[in-house]
Amino acid sequence: MTTDTIINLSGIKKIYRTKEKETIAVSDVSMQINTGDFISLVGPSGCGKSTILKIIADLIPAEGGSIEIGNANRQIDRSRDIGMVFQQALLLKWRKIIDNVLLPAEILGLPMKEARGRAKDLLEMVGLRGFEDVYPYELSGGMQQRAAIARSLVHDPEIILMDEPFGALDALTREKMNTELHQIWRKSGKTVLFVTHSIQEAVFLGTHCAVLTAGPARMASYFPIELAVPRQIAIKTEPEFGAYTRKIYDLLGVE
Numbered sequence: 367m368t369t370d371t372i373i374n375l376s377g378i379k380k381i382y383r384t385k386e387k388e389t390i391a392v393s394d395v396s397m398q399i400n401t402g403d404f405i406s407l408v409g410p411s412g413c414g415k416s417t418i419l420k421i422i423a424d425l426i427p428a429e430g431g432s433i434e435i436g437n438a439n440r441q442i443d444r445s446r447d448i449g450m451v452f453q454q455a456l457l458l459k460w461r462k463i464i465d466n467v468l469l470p471a472e473i474l475g476l477p478m479k480e481a482r483g484r485a486k487d488l489l490e491m492v493g494l495r496g497f498e499d500v501y502p503y504e505l506s507g508g509m510q511q512r513a514a515i516a517r518s519l520v521h522d523p524e525i526i527l528m529d530e531p532f533g534a535l536d537a538l539t540r541e542k543m544n545t546e547l548h549q550i551w552r553k554s555g556k557t558v559l560f561v562t563h564s565i566q567e568a569v570f571l572g573t574h575c576a577v578l579t580a581g582p583a584r585m586a587s588y589f590p591i592e593l594a595v596p597r598q599i600a601i602k603t604e605p606e607f608g609a610y611t612r613k614i615y616d617l618l619g620v621e
């Protein structure tokens with residue numbers, strides 16, 4: 367593990383057990399992730415993507431393998447230093463947008479004056495300046511998801527875990543959110559793990575891509591995506607972009 371490595375997963379395994387059956391959710395997943403990397407996790411439904419995020423967030427234990435989070439320069443407390451974004455924005459409807467963004471700071475007992483200033487800056491960064499005092503129902507789905515991204519950053523976590531954050535958005539809004547997330551990631555310098563079913567989204571956003579296959583769940587490949595940064599929509603028509611999507615289709619066995 368180098369001083370830049372912030373997450374090191376080696377041979378991670380997870381089996382869910384119910385009365386009726388055992389499900390191998392994750393089998394032998396290994397990834398070495400450096401500070402500031404953007405990792406796209408792609409694979410079919412049920413192949414264990416969310417399970418990997420839950421293990422990293424320390425919400426569930428792994429059963430085998432080793433997991434190291436942080437390094438000699440940066441200690442990571444997983445209850446404080448990880449932010450999460452889910453498929454639904456999950457904003458509290460009775461709280462104004464600014465108060466939704468402040469929620470993690472409140473839960474962690476951070477000084478609220480500084481947190482409020484930071485929440486305002488983050489809302490500006492995600493393009494929601496002027497929407498601090500409105501309620502969630504007054505925002506579109508894409509705007510709500512941007513508020514959720516601001517919320518995931520308010521306590522200045524080192525690592526952001528995103529589980530299909532744009533899955534519920536229409537195709538055009540999703541494209542726009544991809545470009546915006548790419549800019550937010552570049553500005554924030556955070557390490558991001560991003561689960562998606564969309565191969566195009568995985569290639570567009572990732573500095574690296576982990577491809578998982580189902581039945582039994584396993585990691586098919588983990589490789590860097592060496593496309594120019596910053597990324598703009600036009601890159602999707604470039605041959606290198608096509609070559610990466612082709613590679614992922616091949617790994618997933620899609621003809």
Ligand SMILES: Nc1ncnc2c1ncn2[C@@H]1O[C@H](COP(=O)(O)OP(=O)(O)OP(=O)(O)O)[C@@H](O)[C@H]1O
Nearest residue numbers: 382383384389391410411412413414415416417418
């Ligand atoms: N709490 C649980 N108890 C039992 N089985 C579970 C549990 N959570 C997940 N599983 C099973 O583990 C496997 C992996 O689930 P997981 O949610 O990690 O997959 P996923 O790749 O994120 O799926 P999707 O893309 O559909 O969200 C699935 O077969 C699922 O049914």
